[in-house]
Amino acid sequence: MYEIKKISDLRFFASKGNATVILDVHPITRVKQKCSGTLKRDGIYIEEAAVVKGKRQIVRSRESLPRAFAHIQSIKLGRNLVAERKKGALNATPAGVYLLNKKQTIEKVYQKKEQKL
Numbered sequence: 001m002y003e004i005k006k007i008s009d010l011r012f013f014a015s016k017g018n019a020t021v022i023l024d025v026h027p028i029t030r031v032k033q034k035c036s037g038t039l040k041r042d043g044i045y046i047e048e049a050a051v052v053k054g055k056r057q058i059v060r061s062r063e064s065l066p067r068a069f070a071h072i073q074s075i076k077l078g079r080n081l082v083a084e085r086k087k088g089a090l091n092a093t094p095a096g097v098y099l100l101n102k103k104q105t106i107e108k109v110y111q112k113k114e115q116k117l
Helices: 007-015 065-071 094-116
Strands: 019-023 035-040 043-052 055-063 072-077 080-086 089-092
Touching: 007 035, 007 065, 007 072, 007 094, 019 043, 019 065, 043 065, 055 065, 065 072, 072 094, 080 094, 089 094
Parallel strands: none
Antiparallel strands: 019 035, 019 072, 035 043, 043 055, 072 080, 080 089
């Protein structure tokens, strides 16, 4: 299995759009509870209900990727599971490995074109 160790892999999944993550620790209160959020290139956005000025509203909070990386339990791209944590390591599923390998081959092609120039 391909272990996801780099933040750039998370940013790649975020660039595909519609990526969601499940965290095992709430980022604001640091309480052990599962919460879900949207994966973007600059961090994980978590929406939750809160009371602001006496009114109940939806509040979005952002957690940086390096800080939240250890707490990610799974990553979904649309309805496809692309990564999940097993035995302490964040491993890519076959769908995630396919996307990451495709990214690496595209990067190699661009490197070869730059060397020719």
